[in-house]
Amino acid sequence: MNARPVNVSLPKKASVVIVGGGIQGLCCAFYLTTFGLRDVVVLDAGYWQGGASGRNGTLIRPGFGGPEWTELFKLSCDEWSQLSRKLGENVMFTKRGYSMIAERAETAAMLGRAAGVHRDLGVHSYFVPQADLPHHLPAINHRRVAATLHLPDGGVAPHHAAMKGLRAACERNGVQVFYRTAVTAFERTGGRASAVYAGEHRIDAGSVVIAGGGHNLKLADLAGIRLDGYSMRIEAMALEPIRPLIKPALALIDSLAYFHQTSRGEVVGGTEVPERPRMSLSTDLPVMAATAKVYLEMFPQLAEVRVLRHWAGMIHVSSDFGPLLGEHPDLKDLWVSAGWSYGFAGAPGAGLLLAKAIATGEVDRRMQPFAVDRFDRGKPVAEAGIVLAKN
Amino acid sequence: MPSRSDDRQMVEFHWNGHPLLGRLGEPIAVALRRQGIGVIARSRKLHRPLGQSGSYIAGVLARVDGRPNVRLDLEPVGQGMRVEAQNVWPSARFDLLKAAQLLPAKAIYGGFEHADWTPQGGRGYHLWERLMAHLAGMSPPPLPSLPSEIRPGRRVQYDTVVVGGGPAGRHAANEAAAHGRKVAVVTRGHICGRYAAACGVEQEAIDDRVAVFTGMELFGSYRQGALLVGAPHRYDQGAVAFDTQEIVLATGRRSIPPLVPGSHVPGVMEAQAALVMAHEHGVAPGTAVAVVGSGAQAAIATRLTAFGANIVHVGDVADLTRINGRVHVNSIDVGATVICDAVVHAGPWHRDPNLIFQTQSDGLLQLVSTGASGNLRVAGAAEEADEDVVVPANLSDDVLICPCMDVTAGELLMHIDAGETDPEVLKRLTSCGMGPCQGFPCWDSMIAVLASRTGQHPAEFARPSHRAPRRAITVAQAAGLHDVVGPDR
Numbered sequence: 001m002n003a004r005p006v007n008v009s010l011p012k013k014a015s016v017v018i019v020g021g022g023i024q025g026l027c028c029a030f031y032l033t034t035f036g037l038r039d040v041v042v043l044d045a046g047y048w049q050g051g052a053s054g055r056n057g058t059l060i061r062p063g064f065g066g067p068e069w070t071e072l073f074k075l076s077c078d079e080w081s082q083l084s085r086k087l088g089e090n091v092m093f094t095k096r097g098y099s100m101i102a103e104r105a106e107t108a109a110m111l112g113r114a115a116g117v118h119r120d121l122g123v124h125s126y127f128v129p130q131a132d133l134p135h136h137l138p139a140i141n142h143r144r145v146a147a148t149l150h151l152p153d154g155g156v157a158p159h160h161a162a163m164k165g166l167r168a169a170c171e172r173n174g175v176q177v178f179y180r181t182a183v184t185a186f187e188r189t190g191g192r193a194s195a196v197y198a199g200e201h202r203i204d205a206g207s208v209v210i211a212g213g214g215h216n217l218k219l220a221d222l223a224g225i226r227l228d229g230y231s232m233r234i235e236a237m238a239l240e241p242i243r244p245l246i247k248p249a250l251a252l253i254d255s256l257a258y259f260h261q262t263s264r265g266e267v268v269g270g271t272e273v274p275e276r277p278r279m280s281l282s283t284d285l286p287v288m289a290a291t292a293k294v295y296l297e298m299f300p301q302l303a304e305v306r307v308l309r310h311w312a313g314m315i316h317v318s319s320d321f322g323p324l325l326g327e328h329p330d331l332k333d334l335w336v337s338a339g340w341s342y343g344f345a346g347a348p349g350a351g352l353l354l355a356k357a358i359a360t361g362e363v364d365r366r367m368q369p370f371a372v373d374r375f376d377r378g379k380p381v382a383e384a385g386i387v388l389a390k391n
Numbered sequence: 392m393p394s395r396s397d398d399r400q401m402v403e404f405h406w407n408g409h410p411l412l413g414r415l416g417e418p419i420a421v422a423l424r425r426q427g428i429g430v431i432a433r434s435r436k437l438h439r440p441l442g443q444s445g446s447y448i449a450g451v452l453a454r455v456d457g458r459p460n461v462r463l464d465l466e467p468v469g470q471g472m473r474v475e476a477q478n479v480w481p482s483a484r485f486d487l488l489k490a491a492q493l494l495p496a497k498a499i500y501g502g503f504e505h506a507d508w509t510p511q512g513g514r515g516y517h518l519w520e521r522l523m524a525h526l527a528g529m530s531p532p533p534l535p536s537l538p539s540e541i542r543p544g545r546r547v548q549y550d551t552v553v554v555g556g557g558p559a560g561r562h563a564a565n566e567a568a569a570h571g572r573k574v575a576v577v578t579r580g581h582i583c584g585r586y587a588a589a590c591g592v593e594q595e596a597i598d599d600r601v602a603v604f605t606g607m608e609l610f611g612s613y614r615q616g617a618l619l620v621g622a623p624h625r626y627d628q629g630a631v632a633f634d635t636q637e638i639v640l641a642t643g644r645r646s647i648p649p650l651v652p653g654s655h656v657p658g659v660m661e662a663q664a665a666l667v668m669a670h671e672h673g674v675a676p677g678t679a680v681a682v683v684g685s686g687a688q689a690a691i692a693t694r695l696t697a698f699g700a701n702i703v704h705v706g707d708v709a710d711l712t713r714i715n716g717r718v719h720v721n722s723i724d725v726g727a728t729v730i731c732d733a734v735v736h737a738g739p740w741h742r743d744p745n746l747i748f749q750t751q752s753d754g755l756l757q758l759v760s761t762g763a764s765g766n767l768r769v770a771g772a773a774e775e776a777d778e779d780v781v782v783p784a785n786l787s788d789d790v791l792i793c794p795c796m797d798v799t800a801g802e803l804l805m806h807i808d809a810g811e812t813d814p815e816v817l818k819r820l821t822s823c824g825m826g827p828c829q830g831f832p833c834w835d836s837m838i839a840v841l842a843s844r845t846g847q848h849p850a851e852f853a854r855p856s857h858r859a860p861r862r863a864i865t866v867a868q869a870a871g872l873h874d875v876v877g878p879d880r
Contacts, residue, residue, distance in 0.1 A: 045756055046756035046757060047756075047757060047815050047816055048813070048816050048819075049816070050756060054819065084511045084516075085511070090509055090510075090511045090516070092509065092516065092520070094516065094520050095517070096517075096520075139532070139535075160819050160820075164820075214755075215755070240459070240460050240862050241527055241528050242459050242460075242529070242531065242532045243529070243530060243531045244521070244524045244525065244528060245532040262524075263520045263523045263524045263527065264523075264524075264527045264528075265524055265527045274878065275879065276879075276880055279755055281754060281757070281758045281856070282613075282752070282753070282758065283858070283859065284613050284614065284878070284879055285618065285620060285632065285872060285876045286873075286877060286878050286879075288859075288860070288869050288872075289870060289871075289872040289873040289875075289876065290873055291869075292866045292867075292870040292872075292873070293541070293869075293873045295866050295870070296539065296541060296867055300535075300539035301535050301537075302532075302533070302866045303537065303538065303539040303540070303865065303866055303867040304533050304537055304538070304626055304866070304867060305459070305532070305533060305865065305866055306862040306863070306864065306865050306866075307860050307862065307864050307865070307866065307869055308827065308861070308862050309825075309829060309858045309860075309861070310858060310859055310860060311856070311858055314755070
């Protein structure tokens, strides 16, 4: 249905073929053009903004609990703040600030350690004194808050604006982007990835990038490589619009919740409910109920606001929840940007580093900890400052 | 007009600070109409006047006693109630936002919350975003003094859940009960079968063994239809999760608004909504009513006449070319100009696809209806095929396809003509269907426009994903389901 006829105007050759037209794929494509590459092709089996890039919470923050994540996401947050200018398109990023909230003493202590990491790495963050909380978050249930670590350089960018800006800039720079065009096979020649197939159509590739979000494991199977991790559904919901009540973006580490109030007035976010990981775009009731319970407890004023819409998306998470970023150790010229659970926030930074590595061969220090083979080497990246249910 | 509610107690309530009288228990929208007030709400962006249409919930949302986005077509009038129009600034009496009506529709194509004419990044954008959030939010948050306790939900088990309490629903429920099944009927009305009653249709009594849930919106079908969830309209009651083996959808069909300029103007009403209002409250949609439709217009007009309405025109919806009037209907063009202050549309009829889509859709790249019946059965009028929506050959850019989000035919055509023919993408580019109605009837109109422009059949396009809960449940009610339904392991 609505499928673009395969083989129409698909090129026969490209310096880089990116499989996945979400925010990872488009960011990588855009930064490749800034390194002078022009014949970049992006292929996506779904529709534009149909994957997790169009379904996520759109939260962006520079700081986490550990140095590896913080360095990568600081770079990405810096890129976000310049992205509108670089793209020549408004991605509507606003530095409304991002608050990490602890409800338990041990989580507050973790935030204290995170603040130390932020200080060391030049990320601006500070604890909001309890006395200032009524000013910082007037509507929050203050009694539930043990500590608030605020990152003023964090914020949000609506995905429709970000995806629209990225696609427009990519196409202006010569990138060919094809949606509803599924990659059906990868060709390997002499130990390297040499081409991809969309049906019968072969595209000769200098390099191939797998950036398929929730579909990465299926793509890895097609390419005959192994990727760590598993795929799972994540759900989020939006409340009916009201005038501004919550200013910063929020992560409630203990309630496993993240949300913000959009410029449309909708409170958008979700909670993590431990469930058997599954691939589905259908929603289930427990996440809506759990998210509502967190809203009710933390923002009692939302009690009688109505839930407008509740949806699901899929991600591929790695064993340590960190991204898998770099060339695959078993297949030359096959690169991956996978395993993302904070992919929207991390995309510009990851896209920049990956593009640089592909275009120049230089693997940046900040992406090295996230190398694809880190689990084989016994080097997972521990990160405490994320909101994800350990299933 | 004759009225059954004349003996009801009169109460005083306030509309934008003005004291008004209403009959205790009648919907606020009806009480307002009795007073000649048809403009209840304003569209988000261009501030177009909206009223009770029976099609678009945005037209009946207002603030009641400090609670935002209350449906005035459902909320009963109570003594001393304070009802206020939303999306006004600084006040309803002196509303500067009305100036937005002066903007041409083109000015907000992809604009407002999209990026086309907003400042890029930096402080300018920051301030712009604050302004935008204020405008888009429509209403201030609920008063902090409102109740904030959890509304405990419950989980019940029925062999068969019938959605809709009209003749088909009653019949299906009684039949299942006669076969020894445990049956529930869920209806959004305060009583079952309101439309059939308004039409004068004889309805069988519901079997005593059938449990009846009135005043409840059944909004969600989860786990391939094994779990249905409904929430009562009343804020102080909890939601209900139904475990069931069989779903019977007997939700009937609704009329799709005509694709002509002015179809959103207060005074234009869907036939069911107009008939039920006339029957139950003795209130006609206007003093001079035109009825257009796809075949049922004469029958509907006869019924409205029986309730005392003054019908000035009955005709085919395809002959309607324009509805004139800015804040209320003044006349219609049907070849000749007919003076009237209300238009009732009775067709083309479509069924609300929401619950069917939720039950039957699947897919990892896009939720698409699989057509599999599973445990779901459709009964009554909902079983009949959707009728074709008439798209005029010279479709006007000004036709409002999605009044909730101010999406015009012109904005859709701009994207379609630029080559974007994917309904999911059109939805994201324009926000069409992302307001309180969540895609019905506006996606039916959007797909009709898309099909007409591309020369394809509407059935060739996959609908965007219909999602629960379509604003049918509050945060406090949803939280009350937390301990009731655990993860599906």
